[in-house]
Amino acid sequence: xxxxxxxxxxxxxxxxxxxxxxxxxxxxxxxxxxxxxxxxxxxxxxxxxxxxxxxxxxxxxxxxxxxxxxxxxxxxxxxxxxxxxxxxxxxxxxxxxxxxxxxxxxxxxxxxxxxxxxxxxxx
Numbered sequence: 001x002x003x004x005x006x007x008x009x010x011x012x013x014x015x016x017x018x019x020x021x022x023x024x025x026x027x028x029x030x031x032x033x034x035x036x037x038x039x040x041x042x043x044x045x046x047x048x049x050x051x052x053x054x055x056x057x058x059x060x061x062x063x064x065x066x067x068x069x070x071x072x073x074x075x076x077x078x079x080x081x082x083x084x085x086x087x088x089x090x091x092x093x094x095x096x097x098x099x100x101x102x103x104x105x106x107x108x109x110x111x112x113x114x115x116x117x118x119x120x121x122x123x
Contacts, residue, residue: 002027002112004096009117012086020081020117022096030074033099035059035110036081038092038119047105048094049081059105064090086121093118 008020022034035050049070050059058070069082079096093116102109 002029002032002098004098004112004114006094006096006114006117009094009119011120011122014087014121014123016086016121017082017084018086018119020083020094020096020119022079022081022114024077024079024098028074029053029072029077029079029098034072034079034096035099035105036070036079036094036096037107037110038090038094039116040089040092043092045095045107047107050099050105051079083119086119088121088123091119091121 002024003026005023031053033050033052036048037045038048039045048061049068051070051072055072067085072079095113095116097110097113099109100111
């Protein structure tokens with residue numbers, strides 16, 4: 001079973017950037033679609049982005065399209081989320097997971113969620 005650990009969160013001002021990392025151990029990520037989600041206080045967890053095994057096919061929530069970029073380094077068993085032009089509404093705990101069923105971006109199709117990393121964007 002794969003274990004995922006997120007890192008790279010922090011506090012930034014609006015307009016700033018952060019790069020999150022999702023490092024896997026236990027099993028290789030190379031054949032898996034990996035996704036990021038986030039959960040803000042008092043809100044439901046929402047899909048943010050995902051990348052297919054090759055890294056060529058990617059998926060983004062409309063709210064982050066054009067600002068966030070997901071990428072992966074299969075040799076390092078790591079997936080990244082580059083977040084630019086951050087907004088206060090991006091404040092949340094960010095989680096990564098592996099897609100274990102389906103072909104879309106429904107969070108129910110993802111499993112092995114990490115412990116999350118906090119991102120705080122101030123105005």
